[in-house]
Amino acid sequence: DAGVTQSPTHLIKTRGQQVTLRCSPKSGHDTVSWYQQALGQGPQFIFQYYEEEERQRGNFPDRFSGHQFPNYSSELNVNALLLGDSALYLCASSLAVTGELFFGEGSRLTVL
């Protein structure tokens, strides 16, 4: 049973570029959430997708957008990258009703 998988694991971009990160949820899970973790800090909630719709959003600008596909996989897009967007981006999946989140290994984004 595969857990939550994320790609790519590492990537480097320059300021102003755009990036797309991908996530496949744990088998049987229908809800995907994205978190940003800056170095030395706890993860911060970006948004949550369920039934292909954004259900909740944290305090992140519109440069951060996402999508959920019919197979429950998800993408996180960040436009007009800033140096401060450098972080570990974590995807988590769950069954909407049980509440327990399972996290992937993350995508490490470096913006130069």
Add this chain to the structure above:
Amino acid sequence: KQEVTQIPAALSVPEGENLVLNCSFTDSAIYNLQWFRQDPGKGLTSLLLIQSSQREQTSGRLNASLDKSSGRSTLYIAASQPGDSATYLCAVKKAAGNKLTFGGGTRVLVKP
């Protein structure tokens, strides 16, 4: 707004000593609380999940307690080993399907 605090930010103990990690939260109306382990540059591994109706959860050498009224949870790790060295994060959820709010983590070093 829920705020989660973990003190101390870092902790160093000799092998064999019991570990006590603290987590406090400002809003006692939580759905559940989860403890995670994070190795450097890696994703989050769930250790224990405590529902709001529970007082504690145990798994092997790990025991987590929850006191909602005082807004506190404690993670105990018995007979620490060098392999327990990692960052430990606690997170609370306000309602089913809702986002997780994380503390800043406690970085633990167990010295042989």
